[in-house]
Amino acid sequence: MSDLSSLLPILWGGFCTTLAIFGLTLLFSIPLGLLIAVLKMSKWRLVRYPVSFYISVMRGTPLLLQIVAIYFGSYYLSEYSGIGFSFDRFPAVIVAFSINYAAYFAEIFRGGIQSVSKGQYEAAYMLGMTRSQTFFRIILPQVVKRVVPASANEVITLVKDTSLAQVIAVTELFALAKKQQAAYASIYPLFVAGVFYYVANLLLSAVFAYLERKLNYYK
Amino acid sequence: MPILKVSHVKKSFGSLDVLKDISFELNAGEVLSIIGPSGSGKSTLLRCITQLETIDGGEVQVDGKDLVIPGSNPVKYSPAKVLRDIRLSTGLVFQNFNLFPHLTVLQNLTIAPVRVLGISREQARETGRRLLKRMGLEGKEKSYPCELSGGQQQRVSIARALAMNPKVLFFDEPTSALDPELTGEILKVIKKLAEEKMTMVIVTHEMAFARDVADKVIFMDGGVVVEQGTPEHVFRESGNERLASFLSRFSQS
Numbered sequence: 001m002s003d004l005s006s007l008l009p010i011l012w013g014g015f016c017t018t019l020a021i022f023g024l025t026l027l028f029s030i031p032l033g034l035l036i037a038v039l040k041m042s043k044w045r046l047v048r049y050p051v052s053f054y055i056s057v058m059r060g061t062p063l064l065l066q067i068v069a070i071y072f073g074s075y076y077l078s079e080y081s082g083i084g085f086s087f088d089r090f091p092a093v094i095v096a097f098s099i100n101y102a103a104y105f106a107e108i109f110r111g112g113i114q115s116v117s118k119g120q121y122e123a124a125y126m127l128g129m130t131r132s133q134t135f136f137r138i139i140l141p142q143v144v145k146r147v148v149p150a151s152a153n154e155v156i157t158l159v160k161d162t163s164l165a166q167v168i169a170v171t172e173l174f175a176l177a178k179k180q181q182a183a184y185a186s187i188y189p190l191f192v193a194g195v196f197y198y199v200a201n202l203l204l205s206a207v208f209a210y211l212e213r214k215l216n217y218y219k
Numbered sequence: 220m221p222i223l224k225v226s227h228v229k230k231s232f233g234s235l236d237v238l239k240d241i242s243f244e245l246n247a248g249e250v251l252s253i254i255g256p257s258g259s260g261k262s263t264l265l266r267c268i269t270q271l272e273t274i275d276g277g278e279v280q281v282d283g284k285d286l287v288i289p290g291s292n293p294v295k296y297s298p299a300k301v302l303r304d305i306r307l308s309t310g311l312v313f314q315n316f317n318l319f320p321h322l323t324v325l326q327n328l329t330i331a332p333v334r335v336l337g338i339s340r341e342q343a344r345e346t347g348r349r350l351l352k353r354m355g356l357e358g359k360e361k362s363y364p365c366e367l368s369g370g371q372q373q374r375v376s377i378a379r380a381l382a383m384n385p386k387v388l389f390f391d392e393p394t395s396a397l398d399p400e401l402t403g404e405i406l407k408v409i410k411k412l413a414e415e416k417m418t419m420v421i422v423t424h425e426m427a428f429a430r431d432v433a434d435k436v437i438f439m440d441g442g443v444v445v446e447q448g449t450p451e452h453v454f455r456e457s458g459n460e461r462l463a464s465f466l467s468r469f470s471q472s
Contacts, residue, residue: 128331218364
């Protein structure tokens, strides 16, 4: 058990990095996802097509590859062309995660927005509401309720996906656990890391269950 | 001067001519019923006047304001400001209510007066409560639409339209989505509004109601006005064959 008391502080440090990746990714990817969802429904093809392409690339290639591409890509770009700038490891992870998750959120939000009936727009229009009033006061609140279950899935996946950050040597929870695995010559640290992920997701599931119940006041 | 003037309105969806030269007038305080078989263009006509659809020809005037620039061909719509004024002077009650499900009954009634007309929250609430009382919905202000019966929901949506104080109120088959035993309560409310001299245009399949409540009846078929006049004229005196066969189908069912 003395093992655990020395292991836990180390893993806790990694877990804080994991939480930072998690929190910042949500902070950026949700608004970005909403914006992309709206752009994908644009009536202009010049807007719609690039957005569709972006979503298909984000969903069609591994996040692992995207992290590597953002980090090394920006590095080589600044190295050889003299223009641009290179990301540090942590910001590169945040950028890669944010644009990847924004693509997934965008599709969830689009589904939510399109599931609101045309009658809601017409009723708001007849009452003289502007387009932005209609979107933010009538449509969006109904979308929130509809996207909570699907978003819960994404958020829980994100907790586990943070472990991919180790590919560019960001010392998040799993990277540290692997280091300790070598030091301890045992897979025991990995299991402890697993418990961290599990407990975090248990809490998140509870939060989402609460949200769903909260939003259940109307049908 | 008529408060609503529709002249030679045309509308087509692709190659399908839905409205082919519709004209009528309505004075303030009058009630107009529009009847006719499904697909005759009644609802489209309503949606054109309320700007949910655009017209392809003709002119519409609401409370002296032109929806399209007179004489323009192809039609050119008036500036946005005028269209907005027209929209604010017209209210629409939908067949399937279209209440805002995430808002309480009272919030449904106050959101537009507060956000669009800039009326104070307190005053909007007071007006809302008064309207709910008129609709026989006291005590329902904190309910959500999903907790109400269809008839109650439709009464809320009538109150929501009235809260904007429209000059003309349009009804698009207001009882068609309701169980037969609930249609009566809606028709009663509309009758009461008629007695209070609310100007209304009602598309309906309730023939007895159309006859009793209206000052004027229009029978549409195939995108044209086949017959129009007083209820007396349309329901009794008209010798029109299409109208007669339409009405006889209704008395059978």
